[in-house]
Amino acid sequence: DQQVKQNSPSLSVQEGRISILNCDYTNSMFDYFLWYKKYPAEGPTFLISISSIKDKNEDGRFTVFLNKSAKHLSLHIVPSQPGDSAVYSCAASAGGTSYGKLTFGQGTILTVHP
């Protein structure tokens, strides 16, 4: 039973345009969500997070949106740059001491073309 799903295995965008990566979850106990970025042969790097008490969190070119009623979150990258090309994984956790126990999606490969 996959509790966090990223239904798009890949996404290709032109440099300067917006990249939108999507993630759906099923567990209503999840209340903290994160996005990680991963380059080949490296470990994931934390990108941005959002708590369930918010519906938007912004950090520079990266914005995460959370729609709790739809159990959906998305990551917007504006403007996209070739260096953003990587695998993006969303992750979720329930509250309390479980914050480190993350459930990950399968990842979406983002390719940004110059």
Added chain:
Amino acid sequence: DGGITQSPKYLFRKEGQNVTLSCEQNLNHDAMYWYRQDPGQGLRLIYYSQIVNDFQKGDIAEGYSVSREKKESFPLTVTSAQKNPTAFYLCASRGIYNSPLHFGNGTRLTVT
């Protein structure tokens, strides 16, 4: 320069042998985690430890064992009981409450 060191980067073993993956962190983090990645799947939690000398099973602990004798170290042993040990293994740590996980660069284990 603080971080998480996983060694070796690539590891090859024969079926039936136990193998231990190393994970060391100098971030002074209390909590440490082991995740496994397989093609087309998200990371899955194997074991985690929130404090020295204590650890808990994650979602896929069968066939694995861990120890946490020091704050900086959280080695993972893949035993011969693990049916599909070939995978990419990632170690992570976390500092204060609600801070994100920091990951090492992983060990790719191949068992033939």
